[in-house]
Amino acid sequence: MTRVKVELVDVYCRDTEDVTGADDFYLVGGLAGGQTTKAILTTPIKINDKQRKSFKPDQAVLFEGEIPEGQSVKGGLKAYDEDAGKDWNNKYGDTVKKISSAISGALAAGGGPGAAAGTILSAAAAAASWLGPLDKDDLLGTTELEISSTGPSHEERAWVMSKKTGTGWSTWDYTLTYRISRS
Template identity: 80%
Template sequence: MTKVKVELVDVYCRDTEDITGADDFYLLGGLVGGAITKAILTTPIKINDKQKKSFKPDQAVLFEGEIPQGQSIKGGLKAYDEDAAKDWAQYGDTVKKIASVISGALAAAGPQAAIAGTILSAVTTGGGILASLDKDDLLGSTELDISSSGPVHEERTWIMSKKTGIGWSTWDYTLTYRISRS
């Protein structure tokens, strides 16, 4: 068994989606590995052009647990700019509901269905729990497949950008996350 921890380092904004000021950046996702299913939902971070921001410490750990040798953590992330206000006071309940949707989808599909796309699709369905999610701007989506074997410490980046247009509804973000194995 290998103990694997996946945690957010920061997000850097070269160009916001909103042309009138800061974006309200947040992540929605889920990761499954070993016997652990982890729902991911960060509260919005107000971020503007040329800024780098960290996530709340209690929301920075995306996954932590023991993974059998030769297996992977699978799932994905979606990044949004919040445009429709949500009831973030219900944060804890929402995370539980998203985890339940992921677990239900995997139970229905069977253990061999634990592929990143299946998990990300379930997250999207579970994300509907957040009222008005479809009104928020989707900045990017990525599938993750993190092996239990690899370097002890590894940093990866995910670039989300839309550069077409004349500054209207364009964006450029880089999310950095760290993988630790022991």
Template identity: 65%
Template sequence: MPKLKIELIDVFCGNTEDITGADDFYLLGALVGGEVTKVIATRPIKINDKQTKTFRPEDTVLFEGDIPAGQSVKGGIKAYDEDAGKDWAKYGDTVNQISGAVSAALAATGPQGVTAGTILSVATKAVGIFAGLDKDDLLGATELEISATGPAFEERSWLMKEKGLGWSTWDYKVRYRISRS
């Protein structure tokens, strides 16, 4: 059975969402494949214009597990700029609650019947226990479906950009690596 690992490399900020200084950038979501459900909840990274930052080592693995041939890892990620303070000390409880919500959604449809968008929606709705999440600025969202078959090593980028004419614009690029063995 092929093993698949998805890891964050870094995030580049071309332009912050906050016009007065650095953003507090974090990711939320979930990925499901084979028998593995992996919650994504990175801790905030203070980042400013024209900076590249790495994620904390404990936050870099988005997914790791054995995936049956012909199947994919499904789910997604949303990126935020934290504006409302959260109790990050409850991080472990948050991860467990998101995992429970995603597992319940999978039980209702089975892993093959659920879409990447459904997993992303369930995971981010379950984060309501983080007080004030709705006050944080959503920078972007991406659905992922990554096949168990493909090159041994692959690097991808996720671009988020708000050009608009409004008060706030932003420009981010998150790089991640896919390893298959």
């Protein structure tokens, strides 16, 4: 068994999606591996051009669990710019529970640890559907993750999400950095 931990380092914004000021950047997703399932939902971070921001410490750990040799942590992330204010204080905990339950259901239906990363990500995103019913938040990027239990003891990975076409209206350029630890 290998203990795998995946945690957010920071997000860097070269160009916001909103042309009138800062974006409200947040993540939705889920990861599963071994006997561990982790729902991912970060509260929005106000971020502007040329800024680097960290996530709340209690939301920075995306996954931590024991993974059998030869297996992987699977799932993914969706990044958004919040357009309509939401009731984060009253709905955050319930939404995390819904995401976790949806991931568990997808794993049970899809063959357990062998389920595809996309299946886990789709279940997580569907469970967080209350986040965008009025003014749909802007999807900045989607990534599926598969993190092997074997590899270096520490590594950092970057996920670049950008839309650079157009005249500056509704374009963006972000890099999310996350750290993987194996012991």
